[in-house]
Amino acid sequence: MTLRERSPWLLLISPVVVLVALPFIGSLALVIGFGFSGRQAIGLEVWARFITDPFSWKVIWTTLWLAARVTFFCLLIGYPVAFALNQLKSPLARGIAFTVLFTPLLMSVIVRAYGWIVLLSSQGLVNSMLGIAGLGPFRLMLNDFGALIAMVHVMLPFAVLPLLSSINQLPPSGIEAARDLGANPVQVLLRVIFPSTLPGILSAIEIVFALAASAFVTPSILGGGRVLTLPRLIYDNIGSLDWALAAVQSLTLLGITVLVLFSLRRLGRLFRYEGAPR
Template sequence: MPALLVGPATLIVLVPFVASLVVLAAYSIGYQPGGEGLSLAMWQTFLGDSYSWTIIWSSVRLAVVVTVLCLVVGYPVACALVRLESVVMSVIAYTVIFSPLLMSVVVRSYGWLLLLSDRGFVNSLLGAWPLQLGPYRLIYNEIGVVIALVHILLPFAVLPMITVLMQLPQNLREAAADLGASPSEIFFKVTLPLSLPGVIVAAEIVFALAVSAFVTPAVLGGGRVLNLSRLVYENIGNTEWGLAAVQALILLIAAVGVLLILERFNRRTFGEASR
């Protein structure tokens, strides 16, 4: 019975995904009906170029930076939300954090473009007396892309961490306090280790979304912040189907590789936490 309930949704998701992978693989090895045959020339062209490896590293590095910042900002937020006792404050806090998800990524990216521009709100605030700082170049570079991506992806980091923190037994922290542990010791020896599975899941979600982001790097980067998603888009526009397929598969491999590492660490952490 569960298989019958899950089956239709699984087919709807799995069949297009597998079909798209088959098409990408066919284009990447030069398969065309009536063509001359299969070839790995596209793979050799892309992987043999040092510039390609620079773009791959830039994409992964940007995703890692965004993921770390989302975790650093989101973990205290999740802890604060779990400890809110007022229903009114909880509703307000959840609304503030998760309501941006109701707005398009394009709109939020252009909103940050206006806020971070040379005459935008942020630079105007920094230039106001008594600060009199700036203006700083916050757009058309990696700084603006990181700021916007952290804002856009932060709810995806907070939600899984809230879920795990809400499941932590309160009596464990109370027992540690009764045994003389300080608040910092309770956090680092009880709360943080037990909540690591939620932190890792949050990292997986944010990294997968950040490494494949296209709109925000295109808008805030102004063509100066290149990643694999941008290259795929440009090569599709130039009808370089084979090269675009190779880049899309490399993007998928890089994302899945990092996710497998995080999942392996998550399994080990969850196993240790459940002992």
């Protein structure tokens, strides 16, 4: 393809390059510059301070563990929800279901977080209903549980979308053939449905994990400062003008997220290779 033939395509992608790629590359270069700034030539003392601090590893573990649990529960809830949406035949029912599921995305994440405060506070709706039953009150927020449940609510639509897209591509003939051959529902799920929807599952994991690992507002509000993640630590260090340490933490978060996503892609290719006909 000559340059003249490529010029229309280059013209089409130029807004993306200008609005997305260039600011991202510039911001990343600036963060890298701050991360390697210091009194020494390379500034590795900032990295040494971060790596040798046990508190840093504790925050990294909290971030990854919270993101992993959010991803797990989003898959656990989103998989049957996606199947149920796929089975709805009535346009009205599908419209109502999609509205209920995806309308929260139109609201600010801060509004949703404060909505969960109303539900989970000591005088909130959940504890009031438990009090009628003679239970509680329980501490449902300002802790790890409150951050987890609110983040699952925020991230659930991002898991349902790729799962629904993958489930929509399931061939009905394959499921019917498995049933005709005597497979029970568990075998149909594990040997037919699950392998066929694996690309959607991996896409959901990638999206939800990346969003959960970088979440700032929901863990900060529902965690009440007791759930300290890397995004919150980065924010605090920027506020205290320790930009070099904040840059190191940002690069660490970016590196961990990219490593997890790359591992998931390799895992997906491995499953596709193992499942290919021989």
